[in-house]
Amino acid sequence: MFRRLALALLLSFGGVEAEASTPFWGDRESTTSDVTPSELEPGQWVWMPQNAPSGPIVVVVSLTEQLAYAYRNGVLIGYSTVSTGKKGYQTPTGVFTTLQKDKDHRSSIYNNAAMPYTQRLTWGGVALHAGGLPGYPSSHGCVHLPSAFAADLFEVSPLGMTVVVADDADSPADVAHPGLLSPVDATTGAEPTVPRLHTGEAYRWQPELAPGGPLSIVVSTADRRVLVYRNGVEIGRTRMVLKDGDRPLGTHVYTVLGDAEADATGRMPASYEPRWSAVSLPGHEADAGLPMDPAEAARVVLPPPFIAAATPYLAPGTTLMVTDAPILPSTTGVEMTVVTNTPPEGDGGAAEAN
Structure with a gap:
């Protein structure tokens, strides 16, 4: 009986230790919505799902700005600082769909590193997940998010959600620098083709x-x-x-x-x-x-x-x-690339960028 009790206590403490070993990155609470995306400090984020309680969701990651924007029903419901791939491990640009979701994921190639709230973008190892946020690109290709923001996004995101990764070099200007309205279609990731009102059209x-x-x-x-x-x-x-x-x-x-x-x-x-x-x-x-x-x-x-x-x-x-902010895009620019997320042959894609 004593040995069984000791074993139970050991397992219990081991679970607490494992849980405690998962770091918490970024602020624990949303910053006020009066703070614009460009004013966020590393680790800060804003979450306001009440802007659009339902509808299709799309996420736009700006590598140039080191920011992520979440839209639902075409309207901005959250934005956050991020840290993307450092030199030699650049996060690829393009249009992705989430392939897997794992709330408690750990890396199989980086010393069992915690990658909470993982939403996989490629079978080659690129994902959205909670991670370090030093204020500049520092990951091995993944998009690091504040832990609390990653949790909120994970909760509302469907598997197969569209994620667009953009920068000034490879993307239209209004996608690399998005605003209050989604610059891309939530299903295809392509830019909307809705024309502006022409002269005389009320x-x-x-x-x-x-x-x-x-x-x-x-x-x-x-x-x-x-x-x-x-x-x-x-x-x-x-x-x-x-x-x-x-x-x-x-x-x-x-x-x-x-x-x-x-x-x-x-x-x-x-x-x-x-x-x-x-x-x-x-x-x-x-x-x-x-x-x-x-x-x-x-x-x-x-x-x-x-x-x-x-x-x-x-x-x-x-x-x-x-x-009182503008919502109309200013210019277009280059086209986005749609990334093929075909699983590799073999193990189904176990590589991870972290």
Whole structure:
């Protein structure tokens, strides 16, 4: 009995020791959303999934900026500092899909090194995972993330998620330096081909491009534009006029509350009136539940036909992000390369870059 008890205690302590041997990298809590990606210090990150509670997810890693951006339903839900491959072990650019997920992965070739929240990108050893963040490229090819950010991303990421790795040399400018809206398609990783509104075109509304799925709306006072996404696809955009334009609207996120259901086409009943409620952002938790200010909402003037076309689609769960930052891309540049993730023959791809 004593030997069995001693063995149990030994195994228990051994498990604690193994768990404790996994380092924790980066900040433990999200930085306030007022901090822009370029202002993040090594190890810092921002996580705001309430910007788009559902929809397809895509991650863009900028090697140039040493930053990662996570988008859901076309809208930015998180960004983080990273550390990518150092000289001689450069992280490859291109379009990848996650091939495996392993929350407690350890390296088979680097002294059993901890690689928590691994999301494998290539069978040759490139992955997203929690790791060291010195403020410059330091890995053997993998993309190191802060531990808490890697955990949050791992939780919401589906297997097969699209990940785009970009830099100034091999990628379009708006992909190497992404913004509030996803610069790539969540399914293919290719740049969207949606044209800008041409001269004389006040708005565009094309719900048939995405017959179903969650709706996200983004209002930019800098660009004087409103863009609408459904299931990660842009289905509408319009010009807007901002009354008292020298005074900013600030950054806010709202969601539509209610329990009514849309019909098969995604339209709400004619008698339904959407009710907007603010959601909290990191650093602005007190905003949660506040109603939209009618006076501030009245400052945004949209074409009446656009309002009439879009309002029936404002189902409960629709999100609205208001920002004073620009959202339209500036230039394009070179094309991205799609990376072939065909497993190698033999062991199925056990190599790891770390």
